Amino acid sequence: MLDTSTDIRLVKKAIRGSVDAYGELIEIHKNYLYRMAYLHSGTEDAALEIVQETILKGFHSIKTLRNPELFRSWITRILIHISIDFHRKSVPSIQIDENLPETRSLGISIEERLDLYEAIRQLPEKYRLVIVLKYFDDLKQDEIAGIMNIPRGTVAAYLTRARKELRRSLKEGYLNG
Structure with a gap:
């Protein structure tokens, strides 16, 4: 908006x-x-x-x-x-x-941040988009749904699955929540 x-x-x-x-x-x-x-x-x-x-x-x-x-x-x-x-x-x-361009602080080292960015980049496209829009652009699920032209519930499901894949990929759980 x-x-x-x-x-x-x-x-x-x-x-x-x-x-x-x-x-x-x-x-x-x-x-x-x-x-x-x-x-x-x-x-x-x-x-x-x-x-x-x-x-x-x-x-x-x-x-x-x-x-x-x-x-x-x-x-x-x-x-x-x-x-x-x-x-x-x-x-x-x-x-x-x-x-890297300035983003809000993730509270992690540059090495961990690079690992996180690479893990995000390895996600399937739909999961990568919701993660970037949610955590790097601070958009709400309703806004993400509008941008991606999908239902809000689908955004929530994609976020859950993306976080799960990131945790598995990183084996440390840099993303909390």
Whole structure:
């Protein structure tokens, strides 16, 4: 959801064809888009490519957005689809840069964090998405359901299964809860 009436006005202008308004929206959300792409791809180059494609596809399809308040969810859905396509085309094993983008502190060492990111990357796509959206972007299950276009109960089930697989994979249970 967008926070301010200014953001909503920008979305409405962008829907009506304002390139400047769309540019301002992207400027507001660029760090979020990059962080999401980076968490999904694991490399700076891939993240930048995903963000670039997301911006372009979003620009071409902004007129299809029916609810301006849902711009962030809408652009996130585009980014996720592009990330999935990118992931399918890329090499199965993705190396993670040592210079990870800032995320909220997980309370673990860099080595443990790298292990966690690699374990997340090994999850099936649907589980990886719910984990990233829940724990790295702090979205609620209802928001995740809207972005992924699945029922809230399915999100809860995916989170439970993903946590179980991560615990098994890490054999230490870095994720509590």
